[in-house]
Amino acid sequence: MNTSLYNAHFGFHERPFSLSPDPDFLFWSKAHTRAFAVLEFGLVSRAPLTVVTGEVGTGKTTLIQALLRQVEDDATIGLISNAQGGRGDLLRWVLNALDVEAPEGADYVSLFQTFQSFVLQEYAAGRHVILIVDEAQNLGSETLEELRMLTNINSGKDDLLQIVLVGQPELRDLIRHPSLRQFAQRVSAVYHLEPMDLPTTRAYILHRLKHAGGSGEEFSASAIRHIHEEAGGIPRMVNKLCDLALVYASSADAPAVDEATIRELIDDGLILKPFRDPLLLSGAIDPFGKAAE
Structure with missing residues (x-):
């Protein structure tokens, strides 16, 4: 489904969660x-x-x-x-x-x-x-x-x-x-x-929805909480989840995105999370690829 079609469904004048960097959408956390x-x-x-x-x-x-x-x-x-x-x-x-x-x-x-x-x-x-x-x-x-x-x-x-x-x-x-x-x-x-915490993620989603002409009520509180958990507070991952969730909700003619919508798109395997080397994260190796002393 073309994501531009959900704009009409929700009353947006542009996509609120495009992945392209856009200073006009910058949320000043x-x-x-x-x-x-x-x-x-x-x-x-x-x-x-x-x-x-x-x-x-x-x-x-x-x-x-x-x-x-x-x-x-x-x-x-x-x-x-x-x-x-x-x-x-x-x-x-x-x-x-x-x-x-x-x-x-x-x-x-x-x-x-x-x-x-x-x-x-x-x-x-x-x-x-x-x-x-x-x-x-x-x-x-x-x-x-x-x-x-x-x-x-x-x-x-x-x-x-x-x-x-x-x-x-x-x-x-x-x-x-x-x-x-x-x-x-x-x-x-x-x-x-640092990644966003839950209150910041909630404010971030609301900011982008309203900037695109939405009401800010297009996502339920439980949906936002689940998005934050899945995205780990990373804005780009939040954008991916929200964008796809709006596609799912509009295709189902739903008035808003709920937690079930988020679970459905996750279960469908639409989101790939970036791999982070656990050894690098734990300090077992340094950024030069050597074993930590």
């Missing part, structure tokens, strides 16, 4: 408000490194998009997502994000000089450079250290480059590793987005 404040603090204070982490689906990318809407005109911003590779590859990602042409076949030194010249030119023009790296846990320790080295570009007391790292909990574990102690010392602020 206490955790998201604090995370955003940390990001803003990093930019205003010209912090060399700011880090925000959270589980998959907690709304980190949506926060980035909201942040980009508020950045002043005197900043040049580069956004990198899912960057990987070895030494030199990072600089190519960075230059590409900033729309700076890299010399063909350039070695690492040439790439660095190109990047440094660009940053200095922006500074001379009264602008500063902000580099936002999403899914930064994919970079690895060597590449993170390379990022730290980039922040050494400065002019007197001014930091010319700011880096914002956003990633999954593994990123926080990486930064804590002894091999990255110099990196950790340059991080001005770290914030970790």
Whole structure:
């Protein structure tokens, strides 16, 4: 069934639980408000490194998009997502994000000089450079250290480059590793987005329903409680469950989603939960894949 059909059934003007990051739907929970404040603090204070982490689906990318809407005109911003590779590859990602042409076949030194010249030119023009790296846990320790080295570009007391790292909990574990102690010392602020509790999940669902033109009564209290338990407080999982539940309820011509609807779609196997390595969660192995000492 086309999900747009349930809009008419419930009186929505758009899907309230789309999985695509949308700052217009951003729910300012206490955790998201604090995370955003940390990001803003990093930019205003010209912090060399700011880090925000959270589980998959907690709304980190949506926060980035909201942040980009508020950045002043005197900043040049580069956004990198899912960057990987070895030494030199990072600089190519960075230059590409900033729309700076890299010399063909350039070695690492040439790439660095190109990047440094660009940053200095922006500074001379009264602008500063902000580099936002999403899914930064994919970079690895060597590449993170390379990022730290980039922040050494400065002019007197001014930091010319700011880096914002956003990633999954593994990123926080990486930064804590002894091999990255110099990196950790340059991080001005770290914030970790925790999953939502039940009252926050309830408020989140109500917010999205009303933003889409609903009454807020499209889900029973028991349905919301079951959604929270199944989703583990992760906003993206909440969206998946709510979206499918509205499909089920409208196909049955039901006035609202009840707990039976949630149980039915779970029993039908429509939701796949992400796998989390129990050894990593328990600390039996570190994020580098080694046995914990």
